[in-house]
Amino acid sequence: MTKLFYKIVSKNYLLILLFTCCLVSCTDANTKENTAVNIALSFPTEHYKEPLDGRLILLISKDTVTEPRFQLRDDSKTCQGFGMDVTDWKPSESLQFDAASFGYPVENFADLPSGEFYVQAVFHKYETFHRADGLTVKLPMDRGEGQQWNRAPGNLYSMPQKITIKDGAFPSLTVKLDQKIPPIEPPKDTKYVKHIKIKSKLLSDFWGRDMYVGAHVLLPEGWDTHPDVKYPLAIMHGHFPKDFDGFRTTPPDPNLKPDYSERFDVEGYNIMVQQEAYDFYKTWTGPDFPRVIAIKIQHPTQYYDDSYAVNSEAQGPYGDALTYELIPYIEKQFRGIGEGWSRFVYGGSTGGWEALAVQVKYPKEYGMCFAACPDPIDFRAYCLVNIYEDENAYYEKGTFRKTLVPGHRDYLGNVDATLKDMNYRELVLGSKGRSGQQWDIWEATFSPIDNEGYPKRIWDRLTGEIDKEVAAYWKENYDLAYILKRDWAKYGQDWVHKIHLYCGDMDNYYLNNAVYLAEDILSETTEPYYDGEVDYGDRAEHCWNGDHDNGNHISRLRYHRMFIKKYVDKVAKVAPKGADLTSWRY
Structure with a gap:
């Protein structure tokens, strides 16, 4: 009797449970509707x-x-x-x-x-x-x-x-x-700043339509009065420049209302920016500054505000287009020396990665690189992800819990965004790598393409699970520290004296971790020893570039005056015997 009672009750309970589930399901459906x-x-x-x-x-x-x-x-x-x-x-x-x-x-x-x-x-x-x-x-x-x-x-x-x-x-x-949104009026030429845009045959052939690359060119003082002089070329890589910003021939606008920089916690930062640009103009045209041609390259792609200056499956041969088409054109137009030792590259963040990348990928075509706060140059530290060993980019997984991986911090380590946040934001802005943002451009640069022609994901954007086949492709083609180690015996003589890295040890995106790993590789080089420089800023944030005397908000505005002088001081180490190191020093 007891067993029969429990059978009846259990059966009725099961029916009630099924009815309740259906009711809940219907309720959920109605709620969604x-x-x-x-x-x-x-x-x-x-x-x-x-x-x-x-x-x-x-x-x-x-x-x-x-x-x-x-x-x-x-x-x-x-x-x-x-x-x-x-x-x-x-x-x-x-x-x-x-x-x-x-x-x-x-x-x-x-x-x-x-x-x-x-x-x-x-x-x-x-x-x-x-x-x-x-x-x-x-x-x-x-x-x-x-x-x-x-x-x-x-x-x-x-x-x-x-x-x-x-x-x-x-x-x-x-x-x-x-x-x-209306069209943008292109900038106009001035005495010092010229604007170049050329059709790239390499890129046009790849994309099946006319494609262009360009640059803003800053001419040295005396360029027009020294027609027989040829000059070294200072190439600044970085995000899309609308003009040769950072160069201003007039004092700060007296009517400019001071604004507050939340990033740097500085009042009146807009006025400081104008003052620094005007000070650079006075330095550039003064008697003691090296006479070189300085350029900022414009090479936006369909995926980002610049191409990362290397060849890639998804974007095409941008590295070759810049190195073999654009730069020789500028040197011919404006009397550049036109030899590998006389071209040097520098930049920060994206530009820092590009500076090192073109030096690594084209060891004879560039004479020196100065890479500040570079994007990940060793993929064992792809920010806080080791793409070769970690299984998931979004979470550190334990036996009983998982912890979100940080994506952005301040100089005290306070985290305000995770890697999942950053990647989910990009998913809103575009599918198939088309957000135009940071994580998508890294894939567009480093990844092979899928069957549709879009970049393969290094990890599933929803779950964070890492694709190890894509990671292996990244390693062989774009892991700059690994490539330096792998190919040092082959190209070490072409890289010696040329590699200079700078990063704050509290970089907001944890980019210093990759620099530590790259430094280990460089410090172990022999025959020849790399004989460059790696330097860190104590508690310095993103964009620190080796300036120990000024805060980030000022030093990030002084890339030209810092790195051009560094190159000139070291150029004799990379110039061949008999190279002209004097005529452009007037």
Whole structure:
């Protein structure tokens, strides 16, 4: 009897449990249906008459101190973003925003907090490229802004509008992307600064359309009055330069209202920047500064504001285009010496990686490199990830818990963003490596391509699981410290005296860890010994460049005057016997 009672009760309990589960499931489904977004978006025919492909980004902000499109960040001060791919969007067609679109920092619409917010939409326009490898890809073309989705000329956006979200319910909206970002006027030549843009045959052949690279050229004092003199070439690598910024022929604007730099905790930093630029002009034209030609290269790609200055499967032969097309052209136009020893490279962060990369990849074509706070130069320390040994980029896994891997810190070690935060933000801005941001450009530079023609992921962007086959490809082709060790016997004579590295030991992105590993490799070199320099700044943050006398906010503005002098002081070590080391020292 007891057994029968328990059988009946158990059977009834099972039925109740199944009924409850169905009820919960139905309730969840109804909740999702009720919280589905009803956002209709359109753009007018006066902006475009043809259908568009691209990325639609919806932004939600608590305030409009700046437009929401300028507020999407990695840290806790970010606004909210959702993104979805769009194909063949016709003018005046009402497009419904996908409720399942991925979001950052809140992943789903239903989980948004209640309150009053401002909503803005941005459309990042893509173009179709038929590459030489037979693959067709859709990517955003740079339009003079340096591959910035929220500033790119031709992109569409709406004006912010106020909404109320309550209990996960998003209001119905009609959003008109009736604003179009205007074209950018190119800079004009001056006595000292010239602007160069050439068609690259190598890149045009790769991309199946005309492709260009360029540079801003700073001529030395006396260039026009010394027509027989040929000059060394100082090549500064780094993020997309709109002009030869950091060079100003007039004192700071007396009407400029001082602003506050949150990054450096400095009041009136904008005035300091102008003063430093004016001081550099006076130094550049003064009697004691070396006479060289200085250039800043412009080479934005469809993936970022610059190419990382090396050849890659996804972006094409940018290393060869810069080294064998652009630089010789500039030297011919402006009387450069035109020999490997007379070209030296320098830069910080992205530019620091590029400076070392071109010295490693083209050992005879460049005479010296000065790499400050370089992006990861040893992938055992790809920021805080060892791509060869770690299984997951987002988490340190233990037996009973897992810990998020930090992505950004201040000089005291306070973390305000994790690697997962950074990568999830990029997922909102673009699929298939098309966000135009940091982690995507590293993949576009270092990775082989997938079957569609886009860069292969080093790790799954949602889970963080690392692809070891991709990691092995990275190691053999772009792990600069590993390549130096692997090829020292072959190219050591061409690298000796040329490698100089600088990094703060509290770099915000943990880039000093890779420099430590690279230093170990360099310190063990023999026949020849590398005979360069590795230096660290105590508690110095990102962009520290070897200046022990000034803070980051000042030293980062002095790359030209610091590294040009360093090169001139050391040039005799790399110049061949009989090289002209005097005529350009007037």
